[in-house]
Amino acid sequence: MGRNKRDTEFLDKACDRYSTFRKRRGGLRKKVKELSTLCGIKAVMICRGQKKSQEENPRFKCWAYDSSKLTRDAGEFIHLLNSLSREERSKAIYEQEKMLNEQIKDVKKQLVKQKRITAEVEKRLQSRPRYSIDDLRHLRNQVEA
Structure with missing residues (x-):
């Protein structure tokens, strides 16, 4: 019995969202396990939960595969994250956004550089003489003779 592919869009009903999250969480855990195993x-x-009671102070939960130390470290990180105020979280998120924007600027600079190099190569290729097939055959006959 096959399943229909479901469009990825926001679910309006809270119970549908929670049900979908609950069902897919297991799949996500499986992916974490596979990633850990395959890549070593x-x-x-x-x-992070999204219940109404958590809007002001959301709680985070973590799950790790095959490492009690990692679970402990992740748990400490979650505890630290949960202990931050909303302003401190916003600041941390802003810092991450700032870092990503800097990376985007660097990538854009690299893109401009690559476009310039590509344009130079295309210009050199266009400046080379173009030979027809007949010209090349004639040249081959001259070389072979």
Whole structure:
């Protein structure tokens, strides 16, 4: 029995959102386990609840595969995150956003540089003489003779 593909869009009903999250959380955990196993890395999944009671002070939950130390470290991180005030969290998020914007600027500079290099290469290619197939055959015959 096959399943229909569901469009990825925001679910209006809270009970549908929670049900979908609950069902897909297991799949996410499986992906974390696979990533950890295949790549030989320590991986952790962090989820933040979205209940009405958590809007002012959301709580985070973590899950790790195959490492009690990682679970402890992730748990400490979650505890620290939960202990931050809303302003401190906003500041941390702003700092991350600032860092990402700097990375975007660097990538844009690299893109401009690559476009300039590509334009120079295309210009050089266009300046080379173009030979037809007949010209190349004639040249081959001259070389072979």
